[in-house]
Amino acid sequence: MTPPFQQQGGYQSETVVVEERREEERGFFDRPGVKIAEGILGTAAAAGLGAFAIHEWRERKRHDASTGMPAFTEYQTSRGPILGRDSDGAPLFAARASIHGGWHIGKARDGHQACISYGGKEEYIKGNFQILCGAASGVTAVPQGGALNLQGLPSMPLDAGHEDNGEKLFIGVVDYKGSVQVGKVGPAMNGINFGYAGKEENLTTYRVVCAL
Incomplete structure (x- = not known):
């Protein structure tokens, strides 16, 4: 649900x-x-x-x-829209970081560390990351399944990152083990990839964050 x-x-x-x-x-x-x-x-x-x-x-x-x-900023501030909730109830914000030639999307609980899924692992990044800032009233979340279908969306998703080959990545959220996790989705991906408990997880049903 x-x-x-x-x-x-x-x-x-x-x-x-x-x-x-x-x-x-x-x-x-x-x-x-x-x-x-x-x-x-x-x-x-x-x-x-x-x-x-x-x-x-x-x-x-x-x-x-x-x-x-909303836009990403290099300042590690928790001023952005709350896009998820961790298993202990802590708010989660969208974060992104540069990893091996790409900009990859994940989550931040506060302004000190981001957790980004990459290469089968959950990477923990301190300092060199950005957080999505702006009002929650400027975004919504649209249900999706499998590869992201940009033509089927009522509005454009937030342009948040890319793979090292230039393939676009967008912000997704997903229900997982009593939490709402923040991760990355895209037309070339089969669902959402997100970090959890040190691993990169994948689910095919998710919601993509779009601008209103």
């Missing part, structure tokens, strides 16, 4: 897995009372955040100026 869309503790739909962030999980610049005017560092400078705050503000402005579609 497809996990429902969870918002403020209530279940509102039977078709979407992404979740809006709770107040305590929001990024620094989303919190009440923290305002940054155009061209002025404001509160962040007063707090002594310096170059980090300036860069994060610029990243945020870049995302806001886009089409509204």
